[in-house]
Amino acid sequence: MNxxxxxxxxxxxxxxxxxxxSQGVVFDNVLEALYPDADLLDMDLETGVSLSFWAETxxxxxxxxxxxxxxxxVIEYTGALPLPFALEMTQSEVHAIFGEPVESRGPVRMPEPMGQTGGWESYPLDPVVYPGKKVTFQxxxxxxxxxxxxxxxxxxxD
Known part of the structure; x- marks a missing residue:
């Protein structure tokens, strides 16, 4: 993927x-639920890239x-990303590019095998290019x- x-x-x-x-961007693949009656249905596009759909709609x-x-x-994505995103980024680099997040949560200790996380931060994307969309950095x-x-x-x- 590029x-x-x-x-x-x-x-x-x-x-x-x-x-x-109908646009030919996905084939009629089976959408998978993580568990019965899940609200979300998932599809893997490529190694390290997946989609999530609201089950009801x-x-x-x-x-x-x-x-x-x-x-x-976990399998990593190794293809190219649109600018300003990069395969290797730190929180400091994210702040230098995007500024202060509109939402965030600090580090959390998760059950193993996940262990300690660094939290997450969200930023709205350019409303002209990506109206109504945001990015969250985990x-x-x-x-x-x-x-x-x-x-x-x-x-x-909700």
Whole structure:
């Protein structure tokens, strides 16, 4: 996958699964629930890149790009990213580019095998290019970006 493809997926946030099929951007793959009656349905696009749909409407809500392996089963994305994103970023670099986050949560100790996290921070994306969308940077305990989470600002549900 390349930077242009990642950018196109960010722009497709908010589209319905059937619309994405009719546009030829996804094939009629099985959307997977992590557990019975889950609110979200997931699809892996490529190594380290996945999509999440709201189960009730099948609206695409989230694009995950995994940059750091934090658990044994996690696979990292190694392709290109649209600027200003990079495969290697620290919290300091994120602050230099994006400024102060609009939402954040500090480090949290999770059950093993996750262990200590570095928390997360969210920023709205350029409203001209990506209307109604934001990015959340999830950090490792060393404050390196482990996951880029592109999502809708208003999902229309809790």
């Amino acid at each position: 930077a242009e493809k990642i950018e196109s997926w960010i722009k497709k946030l908010g589209f319905n699964y059937d619309e994405l099929i 099948k609206k695409l809500e989230t694009l995950f790009v995994t940059l750091k392996k934090t658990m044994p089963e 950090y490792t305990s060393a404050m390196e970006v482990k996951t880029l989470v592109f999502t809708l600002i208003d999902k229309g549900h």
